[in-house]
Amino acid sequence: MDIVDVNNLVKRYKDVLALDHFDLHIEPGEVFGLLGPNGSGKTTAVNCILQLLTYDKGEIKLFGETMAPSRYDLKRRIGIVPQNVAVFEELTVRENIDYFCALYVSDKAKRRQLVGEAIEFVGLEDYVKFRPRKLSGGLLRRLNIACGIAHKPELIFFDEPTVAVDPQSRNSILEGIQRLNREGSTVVYTSHYMEEAEEICTRIMIMDHGRTLACGTNNELKAMIGTGEKIELEVLDLSDAALADVKALSHVRRASCDGKTVTIACSSGTHNLSDILHVLQTHNIAFGRVYSEPPTLNDVFLEITGKELRD
Numbered sequence: 001m002d003i004v005d006v007n008n009l010v011k012r013y014k015d016v017l018a019l020d021h022f023d024l025h026i027e028p029g030e031v032f033g034l035l036g037p038n039g040s041g042k043t044t045a046v047n048c049i050l051q052l053l054t055y056d057k058g059e060i061k062l063f064g065e066t067m068a069p070s071r072y073d074l075k076r077r078i079g080i081v082p083q084n085v086a087v088f089e090e091l092t093v094r095e096n097i098d099y100f101c102a103l104y105v106s107d108k109a110k111r112r113q114l115v116g117e118a119i120e121f122v123g124l125e126d127y128v129k130f131r132p133r134k135l136s137g138g139l140l141r142r143l144n145i146a147c148g149i150a151h152k153p154e155l156i157f158f159d160e161p162t163v164a165v166d167p168q169s170r171n172s173i174l175e176g177i178q179r180l181n182r183e184g185s186t187v188v189y190t191s192h193y194m195e196e197a198e199e200i201c202t203r204i205m206i207m208d209h210g211r212t213l214a215c216g217t218n219n220e221l222k223a224m225i226g227t228g229e230k231i232e233l234e235v236l237d238l239s240d241a242a243l244a245d246v247k248a249l250s251h252v253r254r255a256s257c258d259g260k261t262v263t264i265a266c267s268s269g270t271h272n273l274s275d276i277l278h279v280l281q282t283h284n285i286a287f288g289r290v291y292s293e294p295p296t297l298n299d300v301f302l303e304i305t306g307k308e309l310r311d
């Protein structure tokens with residue numbers, strides 16, 4: 001059974017079709033990455049799923065049950081870490097976490113324990129009496145996370161949790177997400193950072209214009225595209241004729257030489273490197289180090305959407 005099961009979701013903002021018969025299926029235990037350029041519909045999709053927005057058409061099931069604004073029994077099983085830090089300025093770190101936890105857990109003793117665990121989880125032990133304005137951006141993000149997860153939700157939505165944080169806090173946030181996942185939570189993660197999605201997601205969906213363009217594991221997505229590896233070869237005296245023969249190979253998209261290094265962009269295929277080396281050997285070209293870099297998720301994104309994620 002899917003933990004998130006969305007079918008045929010349509011959402012219009014007047015003339016803008018933000019979700020165009022959008023489907024989403026997430027299994028329990030996944031860290032699911034939702035990637036798309038600005039305006040592709042990620043936040044709208046998440047807000048519809050959470051019933052924070054009304055929608056025109058479609059069916060949303062969470063934990064196998066039909067989601068509705070009044071389904072507090074389902075909502076208490078969900079954690080939300082929004083993109084914009086949403087905490088109370090007049091409350092301390094501990095009080096903020098306790099406030100959000102109290103929305104789901106009424107038992108005080110149980111809550112004290114959960115709040116303590118959340119503080120420890122995000123590493124804010126030294127700041128429990130601080131008010132938010134005294135915290136750095138990274139620590140604020142950690143507080144935001146603690147507020148969203150203290151009640152130990154089974155399903156957690158993270159919306160761009162690492163935007164504008166220092167590398168140390170970023171690593172701690174990513175490790176925290178993986179730890180939550182290991183401890184049993186399913187995670188839905190929207191991000192602009194491809195490397196983060198590659199690092200932590202079990203499956204990734206690429207969406208644009210309110211529709212799914214591709215969905216799969218990191219390797220499945222890379223196998224869907226025509227872009228292959230990038231190859232760099234250190235060479236001595238590459239002749240124009242040899243470069244022309246490399247360029248003539250059917251799987252070579254581009255090749256150039258700066259005198260010392262040949263850089264070659266290939267289409268996907270199995271014999272790219274050996275064919276290139278064979279051409280060089282035929283021309284008696286001596287070569288030194290050889291680097292081959294497989295396509296990145298960024299290449300996948302670029303090929304599928306026609307744009308950079310950060311356009």
Ligand SMILES: Nc1ncnc2c1ncn2[C@@H]1O[C@H](COP(=O)(O)OP(=O)(O)OP(=O)(O)O)[C@@H](O)[C@H]1O
Binds near residue numbers: 016038
């Ligand atoms: N309140 C609104 N009123 C009108 N149009 C909206 C509203 N919110 C979003 N949109 C439009 O709906 C489309 C989807 O926007 P959405 O914010 O869901 O995209 P997103 O992928 O989350 O973008 P971002 O990465 O910038 O947060 C966009 O064309 C956006 O301009």
